[in-house]
Amino acid sequence: MRYILKTAIFLVILVACLAYHSGRPLFAVDIFDLSTTLTEGGYRLELDEANVYKGLQLAISSNVATRYEIFQRINRPLENKEMPGVTLRDNFVVRALLGTNKFGTLHFSSTDTLVRSDDRIYTSDTAGDADTMTLVYGINNLQDVQPGHYMGQVAFVLSPVSSTRSQVLKTLDVYVTISEKESKKPRVEFKTASGSQSILLNGKREDSKSVDVVATVNGKFRGMFNIVQSLAGQLESPDGARLDYEAVNFTVRQVSRGTTNFSQPTPFSLGQQNIYSSSPSGEADTSFVITYNIADLTNKKAGRYRSNIQYSLDGSGVRSALNNLTLEVENERVFDLLVSPVDQKYAIEFYNVKAGEPPKISEVSVEVNTNTGKQYQVSQEAYSELVNSEGLTVPAQYFTLSTQGQDIKGNLKIADNQEVKKGNTVLYVSNVNGDPDKFKIAYKLESPPDLKAGDYSTKITYTLLEI
DSSP states (O other): OHHHHHHHHHHHHHHHHHHHHHTSOTTOOOOEEEEEEETTOSSSEEEOSSOOEEEEEEEEEEOSOOOEEEEEEEEEEEEESSSTTOBOTTTEEEEEOTTSOSSSEEOSOSSOEEOOTTEEEEEOOTTOOOEEEEEEEEEOOGGGSOSEEEEEEEEEEEEESSSOOOOEEEEEEEEEEEOGGGGSOOSEEEEETTSOSEEEEETTSGGGSEEEEEEEEOSOOSSOEEEEEEESSOOBOTTSOBOOGGGEEEEEESOSSSBOSOSSOEEOOSSOEEEEEOOTTOOOOSEEEEEEEEOOOTTSOOEEEEEEEEEEEEETTEEEEOOOEEEEEEEOOOEEEEESSSSSEEEEEEEEEOTTOOOEEEEEEEEEEEOSOSOEEEEEEEOSOSBOTTSOBOOGGGEEEEEEOSSOSSEESOOSOEEOOSEEEEEEEOOTTOOOEEEEEEEEEOOOTTOOOEEEEEEEEEEEEEO
16 A cells, blocks of 8 residues: 555656646647637627727737737628628728737738738747737728628638648628718719729839829818828838839829919829819819829839828818828839840850960850849850860860959859850859849850861850749
8 A cells, every 4th residue: 555655656746747847737738729809899890980990809829839920811891781792892991009919020000901811910929929919990981982781701810830730710790881971972082093992003014104093072162272192101012122202203184273283293202292272262173183103113122012192181270081092003023134145045156266376255245134132143054065067176174264244243153264064054143132233254265276277166045043
């Protein structure tokens, strides 16, 4: 009996030691979960004219030390029950309450952003610590919304990074009610010529280099008023790259009764810009046009950049918000290798070569145009030795190359003469930013004393590759 008692005590001590050294309870269960809580209570998000915005808290519970991300997804768009096909795609917005998270990175800003699928909300710290954050969902520009009852569903995806652990999905039903009284037209409204609430500019497409926005003035004013525009923030891509305010300029046209100081192309600025003024008595054009143009983005990183243009009405010392437009600028990817001649296949040829004559030089100019922001290299593929029509070759030590250039941003790999080897040879490696660059390749032929006279050549292909 005493032996059994001692054995039991030993096992208890062993279990306690194992639990102590593991740093967690011996029989603890892995936790990796996401919960959603409406800050005002309830189980579904309900919005109307009296409650245009409501908060939602996301809470991540985790003890598995796995880095994770949270994404937003639209399971069902907000659709009008009475009018199928009518949705709140351009009025359903979200913003973050900054400072409500503790550890990771909250990717949503504190200004309204249209709710879209596959938007990344949050990235945890490297330790994958549990965290919470608060988002605010709402409906903007109610005057533009078709009255009725809208229903939809938003999903939140908790996704591990570099882990085989399963994703966690939680859904939130959304109900929106807009009454008839909110359907009246705004005093000034802005739409593109096609009726869209989004401006998409692309310098590579003729039909997207500029976009016209029509400003419509509804009703009459009793006194002078101004229309002001401002950019919510610099145009920014999903990876955090930004464009200067000069990336887009605008011109205000078709103004006759009012006045504007922007009849010539003018870039956006950091502050607000008074783009239109009525007469002192409030007389104004029933409509005017703002043309937005994309600037030269040749030296800017490729990507899709986004911001919002915010319009407001300033009259009698009171400023009121008007509808906003989404502004997107697409800078298409450029990754080109230009070799002189332009064809990337180039035959290196030396004509009428004679034994013992002075060295001959054949030069090739190489230029890389890129805006990917990624490091790259340029290499050559020599298909044969330097050979004549009879198959006679020049000994390798007599056929060399070197890379040359001024103000080179990257790294030339062959500064001194090196034998031209059959196969692949790296000629140049860019800097880590992948900046465009230009350099020269000099091929040198020294005639050996026993070389048979004639024409000698080889075929070389040049390759541009991201690394």
